[in-house]
Amino acid sequence: MHVENLTWRPFGRSRPVLDRLDLTVGPGERVLLAGPSGSGKSTLLRAVAGLLLTADSGELSGEVTVGGAAPQAVPGSVGLVLQDPGAGVVASTIGRDVAFGLENVQVPAPDMPTRVRAVLDEVGLTMSPQSSPATLSGGESQRLALAGALVMEPSVLLLDEPTAMLDADTAAGVRAVVAEVVARRGLTLVVVEHRLDGWLDHVDRLVVLDAAGRVVADGDPRQVLADHADSLAAQGIWVPGVPDPEPLDIALVPARGGAAGRVADGQVVAAAIDVRVEHTTRRLGEPSRSTVAVDGADLDARAGRTVALVGPSGAGKSSLMSALGGLVAPTGGTVELALPLTPAESGDHGAARDRVAPPHEWASTHLARAVAWVPQRAATSIIGRTVRDDVLTTPLALGHDREAAGRRADALLSALGLAHLAAVDPRQLSGGEQRRLAMASAVAHGPALVLADEPTVGQDRLTWAAVAGVLAAARDEGAAVVVTTHDPGVVDDADRVVGLEAPTQPSPEPEPERRPLLARVGSLALLATALCVLPLPGLLDTWRQGLAVLGVEVMLGLVGLLAPGRGRAPQGRLQGVLRRLAPAALAVLGVAWSAWLLGGRDLEVAAGAALRVLCLLVPSAVVVGFLDPEQLGDHLAQRLGLPARPVVAATAALQRVQAFDTLWAELMTTRRVRSTRADRGPVARGREAVVVTGGLLVGALGQATTLALAMDARGFAGATRRTWAGPAPWRLPDTLALTAGLLVVVAAVAARLTLP
Template structure:
């Protein structure tokens, strides 16, 4: 169905090719998972399949790419529209109508599909993806996860033989992600659709993949069965890392198969149960950095946050979890001060004496440093909604799920310099943090030309320049590979070690398991669970990470925790 013959592709401005003499053949009715580090070319491979590369993106292509017998060199994207369905990383940017039902029908209208067939396909996709309650909603009122499902549905209604998806589950909660993946699996098994799926969260999709296409940054490509390709891959989900650690042969790819071979490992770990599985010692209760009481957020008749009370403490990283539409983003914006707040109070105590702090002054790689002093009396705090922007960034900052919304200057360097100036930080503070998060981002690059992960790193570096006492992040791991998430986790650990409080909204249970101290779970705008990360994640079937599911009832969350426990018994 998809065939690459000696394909080499290089963008016009690049010195090295994304693909170098790559050949492969993906048969009909196969789910192929595309993996690789951020920037390795996963999105480019998808664009080669749907013809956007090189017809739209430019670049130099040698060799041939054929899809269902059509050569993409001689058939531009319009000729492939009925054969290849496309779902990009940013669903909202791809919508062309205002309502869900209209968006589902739009692609068929462009292809001239008869009206009776259009109606039938729309109903089938609505049932397949569970969109019946959304069909009359405006697209702009949907949560990010709901928008992703509509984007997938819009591609499916055209009846494609091939479906290419770029991180389709990145904005979805675990339950919604399972529903979407189950729907894709039905397309593969029942209708023979070939699915090419690029995804960073391999733990969600690897068990469903028939094959894996792995890319490296040198243009090389490896294609084969998941167990074979991932056995030596530097990028692998926790289940594979655990199998490597304990020498499992062959590597299991599902929780069920892993539990069947994990018995001896569980026995070895029982003697280490007294240690903290995640490798982190529970932090001492710090002073209150932010307090919210009776917080309510309403949009017309809809209540997003309903009478919520929350305290964030210095030195603590709190993960905010819950299904799509539970109110996480509304809560973050209400706490930050610029979002809707219908009732209640928010007070930020802040870091006293740190308004102009810098890494040089405080002896740390971060603004603020270990010498930070955090206030202890919430009554002395300030409502962030009353602060001017330059003052607010020294108290509380928010990195939204669309970081590009905060970027407005012409270059990365200009953004960093302006952040230092606004925060009163030493020159170079923001750029140094960016280099740690994402090495090698050119100062002359335009922020809009950066990858999603690079834009996230840039915005986080800008926001941290003022050494804020409270850092809020909305889905900060979207677009990040495992190594980039490791760097992000290390930086956030330094923020809390220096006396900051971090609240991050995330569907990434593996990242939460490895970085958070505390988990707060929202449902319909109310807190239903609030406790230590080890208690909350191990008790929840939906939010439990792979290691917890494999080693249950032992309370281990991460592969690193298992590795340290084993080392401690040797």
């Protein structure tokens, strides 16, 4: 692996991230790449993988070769595992996700299962290849990402902070698996981490970049640390043996009108009593799945104190914290906030204290005044157009004085090293910078309860001290602080530590859930069935004809939703269809209104136009919940012979669309806790829906960027031809479904001939 004179300046930046970088790594070398936040470590990994221009744009010069050739010249020769392994999942099962790279290099389908099972065993994933990636813990997700890279038999393995989000035991397990696989296969390894100590026994070379993206130290790890320990620590690198930094001493400008300090020091600000939180996922065509995140937990947060929630991945730390702050409704138990923080339900404050609603029912303004939230995915917390605007959003929404709020915002940005970025679009910040921005925006209005979910992930020593300092400052002005963390420094600074264990999951239902008839139909047939109705607008003239055809569609749709056989009845079938039709109602009403105005205000004309649109939309609303994007891609490529690249790109996008409900929920939670949620009024809520939809699209673009990197890292960039791991059969239910779609067209023709 050879890097020569590499320079990279992203568009919009005045200075390069990497500046004339030279680096050579010999075959079989194991390199630990370190440097302060923003030094270009992740950028260098993308360059070595040949992916720097996949999702980013900028000025690139210099040369990168692997084995004497360009990185992408031999697909799969370089394996890259990204910071967030879950963001790079490309399939609905772990087996198919691992097989994705094999498909890109045209491995025959019969050979794939053996190779997939072998690499899953190699990384320690023993569950069925048919398991969903959504069920994996953080450590298991890292192992899955590692398997996806290793199955292509690379010569170079690149790991970008693979243990940053893991607890100590899980991180040690991941490191042990990496070391074993690298030694067995003789791979060249380059791993990026902020904290060096866990990797020192697994590498033979340490390369350090400075803030300008230049190599400032290179050699035997322990010798480099012995020679440069003080200077490396001063740059922000976590040097083993150097004491952790103290939280930065930050004097916050008082927040006029803030809730911090309303509860006396040491008194309970929020309490969760015997709380249970369940997460239920339900998609049409699949059995519903409930997961217990928290079961019977008690937690209280006190003014002027910090509580650290610790425990393994999947222990329910984030879920318990969210329930405590009213961000989610607990399935069981109670959550209470101190009386001085509760909203008045009437003009009589005394009466309000006798009848207090739980915080998850509070209006946005009331919740935001008391509670602040720093989410794990900091990108979902962005609201403002600039960094400074984002920090000021909540104080101004709550009616704080603009001048005083501005002074507090500027002090926070300065302390967190973001002052020079105050006028920048926050979506252009790095992940670590966005996390620090989320911290500034959370405490800008002086909340009484600060909830921070892994706030120090991805921070170097200097930025860590700043984040820890802001948390300490919020505590010192009277807030109760609750932090979920795997960071020993944060734990040491906490006043109280609460350990959680993963709750026991309920036993599977004794009876399986019955499958609706439409769930037994292949995705290509479902798509064709929905497309059968496209001729309807040209066939229907009157509202009577439209009503007759709509009746046929509803009848066939109800038949398709039936779930005959033994087992539990599936839930949410009809409700799901109605939810999907709800947005379409606006389009139907708009068409009816336009037709009424332009058609001489004739109600029959308006009704006919509305019914034509509804006849187009109903079949899609019925079948879309049963479409499996992965299966659809298999059918489009194998049965219709469509080009591989657009098919895979489209099905990957559809996979992400199915996760939009989760992203939407995160964005709405952000607006609620930032006092920008529209709690009342159809006009305000409609306006908000437009705004959140824009945020949803921005978030989707960010996810698409990461997904493109993950796909191209596994050979997709050059996969003009590929094989397919999944079959694409055409069965009797497919023929019956297509026949039903054609029956709708026949009904339209008959209605046109027989009804006026």
